[in-house]
Amino acid sequence: MTNRQVTKRVRNVIAVLLILSYQSAVAFAQDEHPITGRRIAPVMGVSGAEWLERSQRDNEEMPETALNAIGIQKGMTVADVGAGVGYFSIRMANRVGPSGKVYANDVQPEMLAMLKQRAAQAKVTNIVPILGTESDPKLPPKSMDLILLVDVYHEFSQPQVMLQKLRQALKDDGRLVLLEFRKEDPRIPIRTEHKMSVEEVKAEVIPEGFRLEKVLKDLPRQHIFIFRKNSM
Ligand SMILES: C[S@@+](CC[C@H](N)C(=O)[O-])C[C@H]1O[C@@H](n2cnc3c(N)ncnc32)[C@H](O)[C@@H]1O
Numbered sequence: 649m650t651n652r653q654v655t656k657r658v659r660n661v662i663a664v665l666l667i668l669s670y671q672s673a674v675a676f677a678q679d680e681h682p683i684t685g686r687r688i689a690p691v692m693g694v695s696g697a698e699w700l701e702r703s704q705r706d707n708e709e710m711p712e713t714a715l716n717a718i719g720i721q722k723g724m725t726v727a728d729v730g731a732g733v734g735y736f737s738i739r740m741a742n743r744v745g746p747s748g749k750v751y752a753n754d755v756q757p758e759m760l761a762m763l764k765q766r767a768a769q770a771k772v773t774n775i776v777p778i779l780g781t782e783s784d785p786k787l788p789p790k791s792m793d794l795i796l797l798v799d800v801y802h803e804f805s806q807p808q809v810m811l812q813k814l815r816q817a818l819k820d821d822g823r824l825v826l827l828e829f830r831k832e833d834p835r836i837p838i839r840t841e842h843k844m845s846v847e848e849v850k851a852e853v854i855p856e857g858f859r860l861e862k863v864l865k866d867l868p869r870q871h872i873f874i875f876r877k878n879s880m
Contacts, residue, residue, distance in 0.1 A: 729780070736798050
């Protein structure tokens with residue numbers, strides 16, 4: 649075989665490998681939930697950071713009311729998964745106090761950089777930033793009293809794997825809490841794929857080893873779902 653033929657063959661092999669790896673990446677990233685058929689929302693980019701801190705947010709989402717309803721005690725170890733710039737992490741850090749800890753996880757290093765800046769400004773020192781992946785939040789196993797997902801679950805590209813990993817990170821009596829805009833209410837001005845109904849959340853979360861304890865109605869726009877781990 650001439651050098652030219654070898655080069656051509658190597659190029660062909662590389663081309664085939666590239667096509668195969670692209671196909672497997674596309675097949676891996678789900679765009680619909682396999683149980684409910686729900687369209688998975690794209691991950692909010694860094695340009696969304698401003699929206700996460702919009703001035704109307706306190707009125708629309710009432711974060712302190714949400715945290716009162718959920719119940720967060722001093723000394724707890726909690727995680728804010730998909731923490732963004734830390735709108736909830738910093739509030740939770742103040743509530744758990746110096747004897748507690750908040751693991752603030754996100755898949756975007758830029759979000760975590762902004763979160764660290766805000767935590768430093770707020771003089772909060774009990775937040776541990778964690779860079780996760782779309783299939784692994786990288787939380788320590790069996791260690792969380794509570795895992796909070798605010799306006800995040802609907803963005804998980806691999807929701808089933810993530811729920812299994814979150815379950816492993818919870819203590820046996822730990823709680824998984826989801827806040828999601830109410831899909832049942834068409835007056836809430838949020839795009840459909842960024843909202844979730846009670847039926848959808850139940851159908852997707854329960855099969856991954858959780859039981860629904862309650863759905864709280866304290867917020868003007870969002871459901872608060874409280875799940876516990878099922879023993880499997
Ligand atoms: C709409 S923002 C909400 C941020 C924050 N929870 C809040 O309420 O301000 C969604 C965040 O979830 C993150 N996210 C999306 N998929 C994720 C995943 N699989 N693991 C961790 N974070 C994820 C995004 O990077 C983004 O920062």
